[in-house]
Amino acid sequence: MSDRTDAARRAKALPRSARRKGPLNRLPPETGVAVVLIIAVLYLSFTQPYFLQRDNFRLIAKQSAEIGILATGMTYIIATGGIDISVGSVVGLCSLVLGALSVVLGWSLWISIIVCLGVGAACGLINGLLIARVGMPSIIATLAMYAAARAGALLVHSGGHISNIPTDLVNFAQTDFAGVPSVAWIAIIVAVSGAVILRRTNAGRLVLALGGNREASRMSGVNVKLVEMLIYTAVGMLAGLAAVITTARAATAEPNAGTTYEIQAITAVVLGGTPITGGRATILGTILGVITVTVLRDGVALAGQDANMQQLIIGVALLIAVEVERWRLRQAAASIEVAA
Amino acid sequence: MSNRTASRPRKIFALFTIRELPALAILLVSIVWLSLTRPAFRSIDNLTAVGQDAAFVGILACGEALVILTGGIDLSVAANLAMSGCVAGMMMIAGVAWPLAVVAALAVAGLGGLVNGVLITYRRLPPILVTLATWFIFRSIISIVTHSRNYAPFPNSFANLGGGNLPFVVFVLVVIGLALMTLRTRFGRRVIAIGGSETASELSGLPVDAIKRRVYLIAGLCAGLSALLMMARNNNVESSVASGYELHAIAAVVVGGVRLSGGEGTILGAALGAAIYAVLHDALILYGQRAELYGLITGAIILAAAFGEVLRRRVEESKYKAANIAVTGETASK
Numbered sequence: 001m002s003d004r005t006d007a008a009r010r011a012k013a014l015p016r017s018a019r020r021k022g023p024l025n026r027l028p029p030e031t032g033v034a035v036v037l038i039i040a041v042l043y044l045s046f047t048q049p050y051f052l053q054r055d056n057f058r059l060i061a062k063q064s065a066e067i068g069i070l071a072t073g074m075t076y077i078i079a080t081g082g083i084d085i086s087v088g089s090v091v092g093l094c095s096l097v098l099g100a101l102s103v104v105l106g107w108s109l110w111i112s113i114i115v116c117l118g119v120g121a122a123c124g125l126i127n128g129l130l131i132a133r134v135g136m137p138s139i140i141a142t143l144a145m146y147a148a149a150r151a152g153a154l155l156v157h158s159g160g161h162i163s164n165i166p167t168d169l170v171n172f173a174q175t176d177f178a179g180v181p182s183v184a185w186i187a188i189i190v191a192v193s194g195a196v197i198l199r200r201t202n203a204g205r206l207v208l209a210l211g212g213n214r215e216a217s218r219m220s221g222v223n224v225k226l227v228e229m230l231i232y233t234a235v236g237m238l239a240g241l242a243a244v245i246t247t248a249r250a251a252t253a254e255p256n257a258g259t260t261y262e263i264q265a266i267t268a269v270v271l272g273g274t275p276i277t278g279g280r281a282t283i284l285g286t287i288l289g290v291i292t293v294t295v296l297r298d299g300v301a302l303a304g305q306d307a308n309m310q311q312l313i314i315g316v317a318l319l320i321a322v323e324v325e326r327w328r329l330r331q332a333a334a335s336i337e338v339a340a
Numbered sequence: 341m342s343n344r345t346a347s348r349p350r351k352i353f354a355l356f357t358i359r360e361l362p363a364l365a366i367l368l369v370s371i372v373w374l375s376l377t378r379p380a381f382r383s384i385d386n387l388t389a390v391g392q393d394a395a396f397v398g399i400l401a402c403g404e405a406l407v408i409l410t411g412g413i414d415l416s417v418a419a420n421l422a423m424s425g426c427v428a429g430m431m432m433i434a435g436v437a438w439p440l441a442v443v444a445a446l447a448v449a450g451l452g453g454l455v456n457g458v459l460i461t462y463r464r465l466p467p468i469l470v471t472l473a474t475w476f477i478f479r480s481i482i483s484i485v486t487h488s489r490n491y492a493p494f495p496n497s498f499a500n501l502g503g504g505n506l507p508f509v510v511f512v513l514v515v516i517g518l519a520l521m522t523l524r525t526r527f528g529r530r531v532i533a534i535g536g537s538e539t540a541s542e543l544s545g546l547p548v549d550a551i552k553r554r555v556y557l558i559a560g561l562c563a564g565l566s567a568l569l570m571m572a573r574n575n576n577v578e579s580s581v582a583s584g585y586e587l588h589a590i591a592a593v594v595v596g597g598v599r600l601s602g603g604e605g606t607i608l609g610a611a612l613g614a615a616i617y618a619v620l621h622d623a624l625i626l627y628g629q630r631a632e633l634y635g636l637i638t639g640a641i642i643l644a645a646a647f648g649e650v651l652r653r654r655v656e657e658s659k660y661k662a663a664n665i666a667v668t669g670e671t672a673s674k
Binding site for chain 2: 083130134135136137139140141143144145146147148149150151152154155158263266270276308309310311312314315316318319322323326
């Protein structure tokens with residue numbers, strides 16, 4: 001609070017011309033992540049010759065797929081002012097459901113995939129019911145799901161991981177369409193439709209209104225509970241979709257699939273410039289955030305470091321992202337006060 | 341006359357407003373159920389192990405409860421536990437006298453907590469994102485430094501501390517200390533005041549930021565203490581120790597009736613929540629189930645506690661409304 005007024009005072013101390021022109025005041029929310037991404041790409045292209053190879057770009061596209069799908073959904077949840085920390089566990093559960101149905105029970109692949117999506121949607125619906133109907137804080141409800149879904153995966157198939165995933169699915173993960181890996185296309189479709197719905201439709205505006213002022217939306221006749229429930233259900237289904245891709249890429253279904261996905265997705269969303277307080281959102285920023293996280297992980301791997309270093313980098317990136325976002329909001333607040 | 345008949349159900353409802361009651365009920369029911377169905381539960385060895393488990397999670401949960409009372413959250417406590425434990429482990433294996441290693445571990449843990457506190461207060465970043473980041477940072481730094489090595493065995497004089505009932509005694513002391521602090525000291529009242537309304541506290545002139553920093557520092561120190569006891573019991577330590585314990589600690593706090601948005605709840609509740617964790621964890625083992633299935637129980641008890649909270653809120657709201665009707669003669673417009 002005092003920060004904002006301080007910034008406003010400082011902005012007011014500037015000469016009038018500088019205040020009016022100040023380009024920093026009108027930066028789009030994606031600026032921070034774009035800068036980080038450009039610096040990371042430039043640094044890696046100079047230091048790691050392999051980074052610019054076509055194969056490496058394909059790898060980055062493939063690795064971004066699951067997180068891209070989850071982060072698109074997470075953007076919606078954060079836009080409503082909530083958070084979902086259960087997506088990674090739901091990916092693990094859905095992955096084992098897919099494996100158990102298609103391999104152990106020998107169901108046809110398509111039906112297994114549909115059931116897998118359905119299980120994801122059911123998990124999301126439970127989250128949504130608890131949050132919207134019962135009125136629990138989103139972090140508590142999804143914390144419970146985070147714990148329960150991971151343990152539920154062990155109930156589905158107690159023997160741990162399942163290999164011999166149907167070759168159709170495994171091969172699909174290796175195919176390309178128009179020079180881009182097929183799994184990346186799925187993520188692109190999800191992200192683009194997510195962006196269009198959020199920006200161009202009534203439903204999207206409802207989501208943003210809900211996050212901006214829940215009480216006002218309810219009084220204007222928005223069925224707040226229904227919207228919230230639908231969002232959590234859709235995100236659960238997206239977790240099921242991410243599970244299909246994870247299973248296809250790894251060619252095994254395992255209960256530990258999707259560990260830390262929730263953190264990567266949240267990092268990507270916050271990195272992309274969507275404020276954690278809700279009411280505003282940018283899918284473009286989220287996608288840039290996803291690519292940044294993957295590029296950083298890829299860079300760490302190319303530099304010959306292990307997964308621990310990747311975690312460290314993601315943690316630091318998250319902190320930087322939060323700090324940049326706070327700085328940008330202060331600038332924006334200052335420019336509003338100057339204008340007024 | 342009519343007043344007297346109406347007061348009886350109201351008294352029953354009043355029970356719901358005791359925040360620790362659901363936790364106490366779950367704990368008692370599960371202890372009675374286990375001691376009746378599984379005689380092994382009653383053996384001294386088993387009870388000692390349950391007490392140790394309760395201590396490791398409980399000490400973490402007490403620190404976490406303070407943080408949650410201020411309206412914050414600390415997801416990094418288990419990572420902090422691993423970090424400080426590994427520092428002490430490295431020092432002991434390198435031949436440093438163990439009391440010195442203990443002091444170093446507590447210093448590292450306190451520093452970790454202070455880093456959270458400084459980022460949250462000085463930079464005004466949201467606690468959930470800061471501690472999510474430091475969770476990753478602490479865990480990965482210590483994995484890189486130790487190369488995920490396992491440090492064992494420790495000097496006997498240190499390892500002996502972890503056997504027997506010492507962890508549980510330390511746990512009880514921590515609970516008593518922190519409970520007295522929240523109930524009887526100025527600092528404790530201020531912690532709860534901040535959780536009730538941060539703006540009001542700030543406007544009344546409380547040093548909100550300094551108090552928050554101290555609370556995260558205490559949560560860090562609790563993590564360090566828990567790390568030392570856990571190391572002594574297991575007689576080894578590695579960077580992946582206690583993964584998932586942040587979840588158990590937060591679950592214990594929530595189950596113990598501490599409101600997640602802060603301002604209401606007690607340390608005793610968090611301690612009861614941790615005891616539930618230890619007892620139900622033991623139940624899984626006694627029934628021959630795999631420990632990984634504990635997630636289902638965690639999920640279920642978090643939900644049970646959250647339902648209790650919703651119920652309690654409804655009861656309190658209706659009481660408030662009834663009081664309002666009595667005073668003004670009409671329903672408060674919503």
